[in-house]
Amino acid sequence: MKAELSEFRERLEKRHERGWKLKKKGQKLIACFYGLVPKELIHAAGMVPIQLVEDRDSRYEEQAGLPPYFCGLSKNLAGQIFSRVFDYVDGLMVATVCDTNRRIFDVWEHRNLFPHSLLVRLPVKFSERAVKFYGQECRRLARELEKISGVAVTEERLRESIGQFNENRELFRKLYDVLPQSGISGEDALHVFGAALVTPVEDHNGLLRKLLASLNVPSAPDSRTKLMLCAINLNMAVEVVKLAEKYGARMVTNDFTHNARYGFEPIRLDGDPFESLARGYLGRVPAPGVYPFEARANYIRERMEKAGAQGMIYLIQLYCDAYAFEYAILKERFDSWNLRHLKLEAEDTPSSIEQLNVRVQSFVESLL
């Protein structure tokens, strides 16, 4: 299992080197910002979707040129882009999850930072009219992507791509079902899903299959306090997992806009695949604020119950409206359910994270 897990870590940590290698082989890549980009379309156009992932280098934030009240994630990504870290990609696709990610697209486009920039016109509603509109939008995006890759996005190709991503969803679901008993550390679990953001889906499916086959479930009984983590920033999440584990807890499951949530429902393969794709993306629970809160809160509670988590840490990156707002709303239910949780709000800097130390320790101890 160790060898399999280290491969996910390597995929995430060496994502840029691997990106350049793919580029040199003639493979085209499209950067995605953020989780609602329909990656199946990129794949069907013969390209590799690569998520823009935050880096642990505060110099990027300084280079972003954004006011201080913008979230560190957007500043970090902007800094990386200005520093030409993502120059191996052939284009950018942005799907709106918040005001910052929508408007920063304008700045990047204005500065001509990508050879091609596509804004996804993503409805916020899940109605038949919205599905129809978004199905047409997916067709429009497909035509744009074809221009970049030269590969036609036929219905057949799109179905194949949806099939690949459905397999990825299914493998994720299986992994998260066994995660609490698997012996996989909280940090390693983050690497598994982090790698999915930057790895060709066929490769990630292969890695997940190998990992699942290597698991020896159930592993030895574990008496540590079990926790769930809800977060958006991968690096901050790793730090908080380390803190929690330092104080005797174990992060048995997690919830990001990707991973288990994204794997809830496969996208249907019958009928018009563009419309199926539209229906799949509009009907999921991908980002805070665009899904009924009751379902969102229930999902977190159920996931905690399933994983045996005694408490939950909700980690907000400072100035992230979407998570800050969602937390305040979910808190009403968490409090009424007496769901033990800790809200942390911090910047992605060592000093900011360090300040969470005592709070994480107290929370873990309170659950003993």
Place this chain on the structure above:
Amino acid sequence: MAEVEKREETADLKSLLKKISAGAQYREMKSAWEAGRPICVASAGVPIEILYAMEVQPIYPESHAAIAAGIGKAQEFFDLARERGYSQSICSYTRCGLGVSWVNKCALGPIPEADIFIGDVSICCLHVTWWTYLQDHFQKPTFFVDLPATDNPEDPDYIAYYEQQLHEMVEFIEKNTSAVFRMEKLKETVRNSDLAGRYWKKIMGLRKNRPSPASFRNISGEILPLVIALGKKEAADFYQALSYFYEDQVKQGATQAKGQEKYRLIWNGIPIWHHLQIIDYFEMKGANFVWEPYTSMSWGNAFPAGRLDPEKPFRSLAEKYTYVKWNMPLEKRFGFFDRAISEYQVDGVVMFSNRSCRPGSIGQDEMIDMIREKYALPALIFEGDQADPEGFSMQDAKTRIDGFIEVLEARKK
């Protein structure tokens, strides 16, 4: 100078203002409440003409937040939000507006419980979360007028998607309240809206004169009926009389600004409601704001057709409400600044970097770069919040303004 049409007889401005002021609108809302008319908590950007046509009384939390901040009564709502776990990094309109909804009270007095909620998605993403929360918390029927993020709001398919939803919005209101839709009423409110828009556009045009007859401080208050009473005859009448007032000011060479107009500026952003006196300070230093995207790019029939067509009300409203300037690429947005700088003979630009308004604040550096490249105008950026005064220092702001005025002075020499 803008075209001045033949004048009609109007009631005097003061009596018209009394009918359309925030207080008058509040009293009207109370009357609607007592009469049992449907109450709708609506976000900015919801086509108000439809609500008034159906005799649905809107409550705009964002306007209430601005009013509360303007009269120094927003703090209790911010405190409520903080107690409920709302981070201060969340938009101050949202925090204040939620406070208003939780306690059914605004800065002017009690407000009724809503029957329905309608949210719009054209301006900011927070509207989605905010109105989804209202639906979840108060368990009331809720409708979203969906306007997906776009960089091409003029796409016919996009406008058609919106227009179809306006029909659905009417069905939603009829299904969930006692309100009844009548096409003739909608044509009337659209006609009134069009008139109000025309007069507002004329007022904005009059500000091209030297001196500009208006003060941004007054304009910041005078815009309120466009936000909360568009579609009403009283609003159209008010703006007609107001345009005559400003015409007279122009003829007399007078201005409402507090000082002599030496410098003509652009203000980019929402006004700082809790410290509107900052505008006075600019004016006393001889700097008058003559154009603002906030007042000129969103109101006054500012969409390609330039007029609402009462005979095609749904289509016309769709064309108007989808034409959101913030959804356009920066180069296109610069086009609006470009025209304003030359037509209004602008000497400098003030950018309000607003902690609560990321859509309005992002891209300001790029805008300044484009303005400097073409016009070499000086620009001042200062950071603050539209409604929450925490952390705002008037003294610091004055120091920065003093420095900016010195730059403007040096350039005039």
